[in-house]
Amino acid sequence: MKTRIHILTVAVALCVGLFTATAAEKKVEGGPKGGRILDKTSPKAEFYVEKDRTVTIAFYDANLKPVPAADQNVTVIADAKSGKATLAFEKNGDSLVSKTKLPDGEGYNVVVQFKQTADAKPFNLRFKLDMSLCGGCKRAEYGCTCDH
Ligand SMILES: [Zn+2]
Numbered sequence: 001m002k003t004r005i006h007i008l009t010v011a012v013a014l015c016v017g018l019f020t021a022t023a024a025e026k027k028v029e030g031g032p033k034g035g036r037i038l039d040k041t042s043p044k045a046e047f048y049v050e051k052d053r054t055v056t057i058a059f060y061d062a063n064l065k066p067v068p069a070a071d072q073n074v075t076v077i078a079d080a081k082s083g084k085a086t087l088a089f090e091k092n093g094d095s096l097v098s099k100t101k102l103p104d105g106e107g108y109n110v111v112v113q114f115k116q117t118a119d120a121k122p123f124n125l126r127f128k129l130d131m132s133l134c135g136g137c138k139r140a141e142y143g144c145t146c147d148h
Helices: none
Strands: 036-038 044-049 055-060 073-080 083-092 095-098 109-115 123-128
Touching: 055 083
Parallel strands: none
Antiparallel strands: 036 044, 044 055, 055 095, 073 083, 073 109, 083 095, 109 123
């Protein structure tokens, strides 16, 4: 006997609308507090100057969701006109906060010495502490996202 094999071919046409993340990607990422996201940090670290001029370092995952500080170690050196000041940090909740305040004035350079873990090599991030408000993004210039 002959066996008839019926082959059913089902052709399914799938229309896949591919979403490409074309959301206008800012060139400069801003910290959620209004501060500066420090390069090369993972989780991302935000440098933010509080109203009382202490510095807060807050941490975020890739989607800028807050994550607690781990073993990061931060020192900030402010090269102010009145002289250099070194700020040490301690853990406060999920963030690191400076034990002392930034020197008066602004427009001076700061160096953030950043250690990702206790064993990691420290690296330096240097930028100008410009506290004036940017007309474009309405953030302090040191945390400006306008790429200018
Ligand atoms: Zn701006």
